Amino acid sequence: MRILIGSLLAAIAVASTDASAGEFVSFDGGTTAEPVRLVGYLARPPGAGPYSAVVLLHGCGGFHSSMISWADRLSRYGYAALAVDSFGPRGMDDYCGGFFFEEQAADGYAALGHLAAKSFVRATQVALMGFSMGGGSVLAALEKGPLEQRYAEKFRAGIAFYPVCQYASGITTGPVLVMVGDKDDWTPSSSCEAMAEGRSELGAPRTPGDRSSIELVVYPGVHHGFDQLDLFLAPERGITVKGHRAEFNEEATRDSIVRVRNFLQRTIGGQ
Numbered sequence: 001m002r003i004l005i006g007s008l009l010a011a012i013a014v015a016s017t018d019a020s021a022g023e024f025v026s027f028d029g030g031t032t033a034e035p036v037r038l039v040g041y042l043a044r045p046p047g048a049g050p051y052s053a054v055v056l057l058h059g060c061g062g063f064h065s066s067m068i069s070w071a072d073r074l075s076r077y078g079y080a081a082l083a084v085d086s087f088g089p090r091g092m093d094d095y096c097g098g099f100f101f102e103e104q105a106a107d108g109y110a111a112l113g114h115l116a117a118k119s120f121v122r123a124t125q126v127a128l129m130g131f132s133m134g135g136g137s138v139l140a141a142l143e144k145g146p147l148e149q150r151y152a153e154k155f156r157a158g159i160a161f162y163p164v165c166q167y168a169s170g171i172t173t174g175p176v177l178v179m180v181g182d183k184d185d186w187t188p189s190s191s192c193e194a195m196a197e198g199r200s201e202l203g204a205p206r207t208p209g210d211r212s213s214i215e216l217v218v219y220p221g222v223h224h225g226f227d228q229l230d231l232f233l234a235p236e237r238g239i240t241v242k243g244h245r246a247e248f249n250e251e252a253t254r255d256s257i258v259r260v261r262n263f264l265q266r267t268i269g270g271q
Contacts, residue, residue, distance in 0.1 A: 104133065
């Protein structure tokens with residue numbers, strides 16, 4: 001636990017200097033057979049609320065500074081924001097060798113249950129937001145089917161940054177905003193376009209259905225991880241990870257922030 005808290009403190013130190021004062025929280029997750037005490041960073045506006053809320057899920061590299069930055073930004077916009085670490089409590093560093101970490105979508109629902117019990121949260125007005133692998137978990141959590149049917153509390157909306165779209169049906173329980181760059185060679189925009197249009201892909205047959213709840217934004221000339229502030233300080237504002245390019249893009253980041261704020265206002269309201 002000391003190592004985990006230390007890593008989260010380091011993430012806070014790297015995050016923006018005007019960050020709000022958040023706090024660490026813990027809550028039960030996992031299954032009956034494999035329970036886990038999850039840890040997250042909770043940022044909330046001042047006052048008693050109640051506030052609409054957002055749960056945030058990280059990518060395959062684990063909890064990082066942009067998670068803190070986004071949580072603090074959302075709290076300044078009037079939302080309670082809970083960024084969840086799915087790896088630290090499980091003793092994991094990363095999961096970049098796989099496309100989908102099954103437990104993460106369930107962690108999102110565990111965080112929803114935690115927030116729903118708080119007097120400062122509007123339990124019926126909670127969105128799920130994720131990045132890369134976490135974006136794929138957003139699509140899985142809001143997809144109509146067995147997973148969402150396990151939980152009494154439902155997410156009202158979802159936001160997926162550069163997610164793995166290949167295995168998602170695109171038929172969701174609520175509106176979902178998807179943002180990806182057309183130069184993304186890790187989670188290709190073409191798969192997200194196929195999902196939004198209901199076209200089958202290799203390994204992902206898609207049945208007919210209503211996909212009008214998917215709002216897809218494709219940024220021209222933009223790579224994976226375009227909103228990650230830690231990439232801003234890297235040479236040429238990017239790095240190569242496992243053969244894939246991740247690169248900060250200021251224009252796409254600014255646009256995505258506006259889109260996120262407007263989408264949340266439309267779907268779960270605000271102050």
